Amino acid sequence: SQMNSFYGQGGDSNIMQGAGGERVRVAMRVRPMMPHELNRGDENIITAPDNQHVLLSLKSGSKSFRFNAVLDDKARQADVFQQCGVHELINSALEGYSATIFAYGQTGSGKTYTMSGVEDKLGREGWTSDDNDGLFPRSVRHMWESMTMKPEQFYVKASFLEIYNEQLRDLLNPSSGILHCRWNVKNGFFVEDLMVVECTSQQDLIAVLHEGMKNRKSGSHELNKDSSRSHSILTVYLISETVSQEDGHIFKKYGKISFVDLAGSERLKESKSQGEMAKETGSINKSLFTLGKVISMLSSEKNPNNINQKYIPYRDSKLTMLLMDSLGGSSKALMIACVSPSHMWAEETISTLNYATRTMNIKNKPIIQMD
Ligand code: ADP
Structure with missing residues (x-):
């Protein structure tokens, strides 16, 4: 195909750099200034000189960062896809195969917009293409177009769960309470009693997204928790069947793709985080920290394809445990790190740039030394 290969083995793509077959790719998305930020006269501290670099400009100096792709404040949802x-x-x-897309960033940086789109649009009856549709509805459309072109028979299922404070909840069946993570030889880690719904149309999948997002919100009101502190994982299972011409034997393939909207990456000031707050902050940081460690080990050039899975700390958090089979081996992952351009969030933006850089495992050279 003539399409830019973000993951493929070489090709002329200018997005594709370095060694072929990299499994974890990191993109940076800078959202536009919001009206209240513009009204306040916030300064813009982030620019994108090209589609691989962002430039952070502070009073103390500036620094350039390189990523696999950079989407600036003018990028539309279709460009991100x-x-x-x-x-x-x-x-x-x-x-x-298994694939994962993560949205990382502080609360308000555009994670949900990037993944899902504008929320009140999601419940609409019928379904037409919309500029604001995020990666999920666009992916659903692409899946259906591709499935109809392929000779195999496909079965589509979906599940949607939330990890809050290292506890698992079913966003499609909230009354089931706290679910447990189990392990067996056949499935590896899995969530016991998680609802998996069959989807026979694009609308079914959009309904799953809508239902889960609604439950994430209402659940957070009921339990008096902050939904920006939870990770959500929407997984689409793509099962294909091919019947052998010779003996009628059925070959099955089990692929899946997970859309992960991570908890806000902002760190609470330590003095304020006591008791429950401290526990939550610890759990959020633990998952995000472990995820960063796992991804950076997987993407490290020192650890190419045959990395010894034993040393990767998947088991240190629920998030990485559940995504274990989607992160190792021949799976592919994309992390989209979202930032605000405003100077008001400089500290968080720096933290996100550093996290994303660590997961990329690429050395970014400072242009001017910052203190
Ligand atoms: P998060 O999920 O990181 O907390 P949201 O996705 O809810 O952040 O984004 C915060 C606000 O900014 C929302 O009102 C959202 O619609 C808006 N927004 C985020 N990114 C963009 C963008 N690229 N273009 C336009 N509006 C955006």
Whole structure:
């Protein structure tokens, strides 16, 4: 295909840099200034000189960061889908592999907008293309277009769960309470009693997204918790069947793609985090910290394809445990790190740039030394 290969083995893509077959790719998205930020006269501290670099400009100096893709404040939702190579992740899931897309960043940086789109649009009856649709509805459309072109028979299922304070809740069946993570030889880690719904149309999948987001919100009101502190994982299972011409034997392939909206990455001031707050902050940081460690080990050039899975700390958090089979081996992952351009969030933006850089495992050279 003539399409830019974000993950593929080489090709002329200018997005594709370095060694072929990299499994974890990191994109940076800078959202536009919000009206209240513009009204306040906030300064813009982030610019994107090209589609691989962002420049952070502070009074103390400036620094350039390189990522696999950079989407600036003018990038539309369709550009994000295209430039992050999301179609490649979907194609790989359709071929029986596992793929994951993460949205990382502080609360208000655009994670949910990037993943889902504008929320009140999601419940609409019928379904037409919309500029604001995020990666999930766009992925659903791409899946259906691709499935109809392929000879195999596909079965589609979906599940949607939330990890809050290292506890698992079913966003499609909230009354089931706290679920447990189990392990067996056949499935590896899995969530016991998690609802998995069959989806026979694009609308079914959009309904799953809508239902889960609604329950995430209402659950957070009921339990008096802050939904920005939870991680949500929406997984689409793509099961294909091919019947052998010779003996009628049925070959099955089990692919899946997970859309992970991570908890806000902002750190609470230590003095304020006591008791429950401290526990939550610890759990959020633990998952995000472990995820960063796992991804950086997987993407490290020192640890190419045959990395010894034993040394990767998947078991240190629920998030990485559940995503274990989607992160190692031949799976592909994309992390989209979201930042605000405003100077008001400089500290959080620096923290996100550093996290994303660590997961990329690329040395970014400072242009001017910052203190
Ligand atoms: P998060 O999920 O990180 O907390 P949201 O996705 O809810 O952040 O974004 C915060 C606000 O900014 C929302 O009102 C959202 O619609 C808006 N927003 C975020 N990114 C963009 C963007 N690229 N273009 C336009 N509006 C955006």
